[in-house]
Amino acid sequence: MKFFTKKRVVLFLLFIFPLICFLLLSTGTNNFTKLPIITKDVIDVSEIDETNQFKLIDHVSVICFLGNDVDKNKAGLFNLNEKIYKEFTKNKKFQIIAVLPKGKESDAQKLKKELGAFTDMKNWHFLAASKNNIESFYASFSIDEPLTDLSSSKAFLIDKGLNLRGRIGDEENIFGYDMNSVAELKNKLKDDIKVVYYEYYAAFKEKNENKADRKI
Template identity: 65%
Template sequence: MKISKKRVVLFLLFIFPLICFLLLSTGTNNFTKLPIVTNNVIDISTIDSTKTFKGHISIVCFLGNDLKANKGGFFNLNEKIYKKFIEYKKFQIIAIYPKGKEVEAQELKKEIGAFTDMVKWNFIEGTQEEITSLYTSFNSPDSLTNLYSNNVFLVDKNGNLRGREKDEDTINGKLFGYNVKSVAELNAKLKDDVKVLYYEYYAAFKDKNKNKADR
């Protein structure tokens, strides 16, 4: 039977996507999970007892001693990531600054908040020892300079650092953090990875409910 051009178009537009959806939805966790690159980082509650990584998807950034010089990257983070996920449940940004920099931190918060609801931005002060210990627990190969890092870090609900193990732009393929000075990296990597992590939790929740229903 001769297949008309119209039927081919209909197949590509409607039937093929439906088949793909059904294959994905009937499988159990048949997608690539976001790798854990470091297990059990130090919890933020050791610096601020009112905050925790547990039960949240957290993006952690280290503001450093010169907040004015470094603030451009955090505006990128706000525009490209925070505003995309502000409505997502249990999403938060942890912005850590050194003690003695409260005024600069509040100025940065005010500037970012001029056109943003800051409800999920958490500015936390810490001593040099506390900040260094937290950063060290991430096991990142990049150093913390003047208590500042170009990179921000993605911590899951269990307090594990997530990243990539086959990143084409790193020497050994292992990506621990995402460069806030690169809009392209925030768009192409961090945004996608946060979505993957949320879908991972959604799929796990769906499977859990399915298993309960099957009993």
């Protein structure tokens, strides 16, 4: 029993155990639970963006709807910024798009300035669109929870293929993530984004392995 000294246990937890976990993940292909697709073929924001600056295709996107009262979801956006944006801003093709009605651009700029005080806003986008376009875009999510004054307290996860992602199970169904709940953002949305990125990693790894097998 002398082998299991306190020092060796600490070393195991710090170095060996993480290495074992990594090897298990790297050697298995698709041996993980994929995040369910809630709705396929969501409208790309490029169809409602008159500035031609933004698109969802080939991006991992978090979408939120600010509505006519931009400050209503201010606290939720700060939560989203701290728990999600700062975590993934260095990931390839990650972005957050806040959709708001035309005429509210000045309010959005004030909010963007506040968020940008301690944040690099390069992947934080604010998109102004008409009422009809916002409603059409949201309707393409095909979820039974209408916008309130063009606003929602939920953030929505869209993958690179324009699919709305979430959770479907016996215990819970999540079509959007509550921005006012730090726990939900940190423990669910954060984990779900990681799963989506790992799906792309696993698919890329499998594709390369298949190419190597064909060459052999």
